[in-house]
Every structure is written in C-alpha cells, then in structure tokens.
Amino acid sequence: MAQAKQMKPEKTRKSDFKFTRDLIDGLAKQNVVLMTGIVNAPVIIAATTFKKGVVIALAFAIISFLTIVTCSFVPKKIVYTLRVIIYALVGSVYYIPTVLLLEQIFPLTVELIGIYMPLIITNALIFSKTESRFYLEDKLKMIIDVIFFIAGFGAVCVLTGGFRELICFGTFAGITLFDFKIAAFESPFGGFILVGIMAGMFRALYNYLRNRRIRLNSEEHNKAAAHTYHSSTESKPATPHLLPSQDDNVKERSDG
Amino acid sequence: MDKLALFINTAMLAMFVENAIFSRALGTSVAFYASRKKESIFGLGLGITYVIVVSSCITFFIDGWLADWQYFYVVMPLIYTLTVSIVYTGSLLLLWRFLPKIFRNIKKYVHLSVFNAAVLGALFLNTTYHADFFSYMGFGVGIAAGFFIAVFFLHIANERLNSPLIPEAFRGMPIMMVFVGIMSLAFYALTGYNTGAI
Numbered sequence: 001m002a003q004a005k006q007m008k009p010e011k012t013r014k015s016d017f018k019f020t021r022d023l024i025d026g027l028a029k030q031n032v033v034l035m036t037g038i039v040n041a042p043v044i045i046a047a048t049t050f051k052k053g054v055v056i057a058l059a060f061a062i063i064s065f066l067t068i069v070t071c072s073f074v075p076k077k078i079v080y081t082l083r084v085i086i087y088a089l090v091g092s093v094y095y096i097p098t099v100l101l102l103e104q105i106f107p108l109t110v111e112l113i114g115i116y117m118p119l120i121i122t123n124a125l126i127f128s129k130t131e132s133r134f135y136l137e138d139k140l141k142m143i144i145d146v147i148f149f150i151a152g153f154g155a156v157c158v159l160t161g162g163f164r165e166l167i168c169f170g171t172f173a174g175i176t177l178f179d180f181k182i183a184a185f186e187s188p189f190g191g192f193i194l195v196g197i198m199a200g201m202f203r204a205l206y207n208y209l210r211n212r213r214i215r216l217n218s219e220e221h222n223k224a225a226a227h228t229y230h231s232s233t234e235s236k237p238a239t240p241h242l243l244p245s246q247d248d249n250v251k252e253r254s255d256g
Numbered sequence: 257m258d259k260l261a262l263f264i265n266t267a268m269l270a271m272f273v274e275n276a277i278f279s280r281a282l283g284t285s286v287a288f289y290a291s292r293k294k295e296s297i298f299g300l301g302l303g304i305t306y307v308i309v310v311s312s313c314i315t316f317f318i319d320g321w322l323a324d325w326q327y328f329y330v331v332m333p334l335i336y337t338l339t340v341s342i343v344y345t346g347s348l349l350l351l352w353r354f355l356p357k358i359f360r361n362i363k364k365y366v367h368l369s370v371f372n373a374a375v376l377g378a379l380f381l382n383t384t385y386h387a388d389f390f391s392y393m394g395f396g397v398g399i400a401a402g403f404f405i406a407v408f409f410l411h412i413a414n415e416r417l418n419s420p421l422i423p424e425a426f427r428g429m430p431i432m433m434v435f436v437g438i439m440s441l442a443f444y445a446l447t448g449y450n451t452g453a454i
Contacts, residue, residue, distance in 0.1 A: 036429070037284075037285060037288065037429040037432075037433070038285045039285070040281065040284055040285065040433075041280075041281040041282060041283075041284055041373050044281045044284070045280065045281050079363075080367070081348065081363050081364075081366065081367060082345070084367040084370075084371055085341040085344065085345065087371075088337045088340075088341060088371050089334070089337055089338065089341065091337075092333045092334035092337040092338075093334060095330075095333050095334070096330050096331060096334065099330055100330060114384075115377055115380040115381060115384070118332065118333035118376070118380060119282070119373045119376060119377055119380070121333055121337065121376075122371055122372055122373050122375075122376050124285055127367065127371055187440075187444070188278070188279055188280070188281060188437075188440050189278075189437045189438070189440035189441040189444065190437070191281070191437075192281070192433050192434070192436045192437030192440055193433070193434050193437035193438070195433050196426075196429075196430045196431065196432070196433030196434035196435075196436075196437060197430070197434065199429060199430035199433060200423070200425050200426035200430035200431070200434075201425070203425040203426070203430065204423075204425035204426075207424070207425060
C-alpha cells in the first residue's frame, strides 16, 4: 500500500498548464521522432514509401490513441511495474481490429511493413509519456495532447516515407517523377542517417525560431517599458528614474 | 553436436547480420537511454537476454501449436505480449520473494528491459525465420548479445557525440542516429551490401 502511494503520480501539471502552448508540444517541441527520438524504428526501417508512411501513421494513431485513452481508466493504485502489463495487453487487443481494418484498405502495404506493424504496441508514447505527461492532465486536455503527439509522429512518418520514395525510386505515391535514384536511402543505414540529419535540422530550425521569438518578445517588452517610463516622466517630472539610461550605466560602470 | 552448431550459427547470425539495433532498429530509444551509464548497459542487457531466451522457449511451443491457424498473425502480438508478461511477472515475484534488495533496485526501470521493441521483435523474427528449438534459442541469445554489443558501442561513443565540438542542434540524439547509421553500414559489410536485396 505504501508502495502504491509512492508510485502514485501527482497532478502537478494542472496548475501551470498553458492550453494553447502546451498542447502543441507534441507537434514540434516534443516531437517523438525528431526531438525526443523515443519512437523511431517504424520511421527508420519501414517508412520507405509514402504509402507505407501513411499506413504506419494510421496504425500508430489508432492503436496509441485508443490504448492511452483506455488505460487512463486503470487505477493508479496498481503499481506502475504491473500497470505496464495492462498497457501492453490493451495495445495488443486494439492491434487486432486495426490490422484487420488496414488490411482491407491497404492489403499489400500491411504485409510489406511486416514486424514493424505489431511493434507499434510497444511504443514509448504508451509506456513512458503516459506516466510522465498524459495521465497528469485532465481527460479532455490529455485527449487533445495525445492527438497532437500522434499528429507529430504521423507528419514525420509520412514526410519521411514520401521523401525516401522520391530519392530512392524517383516516384511519389507510386507516380513516376524522374529517373534519379539513390537506393541506399531505403536501407536501415540510410534511414538512420536521414532521420538523424532531419532531427538535427529540425532542432536547428526550432532553436532559431524560439530565439527569434524570445528576442522579439524582449524587444517589445523593452519598448513597452520605455513607453511607460516616458509617459510617467512626462506626467510626473519629479519622479525618480525607473529605467537606467545609457549614461547611468556608464556612470555605474565607471564607479566600479 | 549438430544442434550446438545450429545454436551457435543462429546466434552469430542474429548478433551480426540481424543485429537488433544496427540492422533492425529494434529498441533504439532504450539503447540510447541505456548507453548513458555503464551500469544500465549490463542491467538492461541481462534483463533483455533473460526475457528473450525464456520467452523464445515458450513461444516455440506456441508457434508449433498455432502456426497453421489462419489468423495467428493477427493474435500473435497478444499471445506474445501475454507470454512476456507472464515471464515478467513470474520473475518479479521470484525476485521479490528471494532477492528483495535487487527487486527494490530494479523495480522502477525493469519494464524497460521487457516491454520494448527488441524483445517482441526478436520473438516475431523467430516465428518468421526459424522452425527448430535450438535455432529459436540461438536467435534469442544472439539478438540479446547483439543488442548488448550495440549499446556498448553507443556508450563508448556517447561522450564524444555529446561534446561541444558537435553543433548544438545535432548534439545528443541526432548525431547518435547518424553514428548508428554509419555503424549499420559497417555491419552491412558482414553480409555484403546489395541494393537489389533491400
């Protein structure tokens, strides 16, 4: 019982949760392939064509969403060491209708994906992110959050599949575009290198945009502060300086 | 003697040609996590080896029994997850009863060595490629040993790949991926790279 109490997660995210900002974390800031790298095997090995990318993304979306939502009702009194068994079993149960449904729509593609289809049930979104993030949120927020995380994976999976098809076969979604082919990118080593480069470039872009936003925000903040200062000095000329001027800074520095 | 040769051959094949990380990308995120600390490599390596070998022995009999069933491939993940779960729970109960100190130390992370793509992937590959009990066992041992080797390589490279010499955006996971890609290319030399065979 004491162990169960110890393992019970506290709902710490409730208070500081920003509805708009935190919910889109799954798309960029915490993208499971490019930023955290916790789900990458299907993208690296199996997503070699656009169609395969779509099928993997769909299977991942259905299995992960249903499993995470269903397992959110599992009592937290059960210790996590044993709760993971329930997560795995629920994922395996949802795999059955998912694969039967996708086989009806994409019969050959499901077969070509092979063992990477059932391996979706062991993805880290179900085993790790649930405990560290999803199950600390309210139900509605959790559902929206999960959808964004799944969308983040799906977008990368489909884009990687499409790009690899383009450079490996010169086709896109089965339509021949040109005759230029680099077949090595279809192999696992090609997948690793491509996903690694994509992750690095995505992080660089994300960092650039974040720094730019911070810089713009601080500039706006400074402008607003300066505006407040000027308006206050105009109305009350006797008030002491709120913001130090350049001359003040120089004086402070020269004073040591 | 033939059985022993089969066991060793399959284990070698699984270790180098079908390497869990470099050829199949099975359990890559767990490998990245484990490569940070030396203790984690041995702990996770032992855990994964144990679960794969014991589960492979059980699934050999399940496969023999259900292989001809038309929908076996659909329920296979459920059956294998159930098998792994039974092995996991049984082992934890034994540890809790006889080695409580070890149980307390590992209980927080033990699920990582059980519910990951390397374990289930090894069982799926076994079903796809093998029909003999010793080849099942050999493949299980080989996949686990291959995983251990891969994590050890990652551990060696870990410090350099996280150094300030690497551009900030590529530091950590992205450069690790590129490194695994290059290692994977090196492992392909063991079989001979052939674009037609991909």
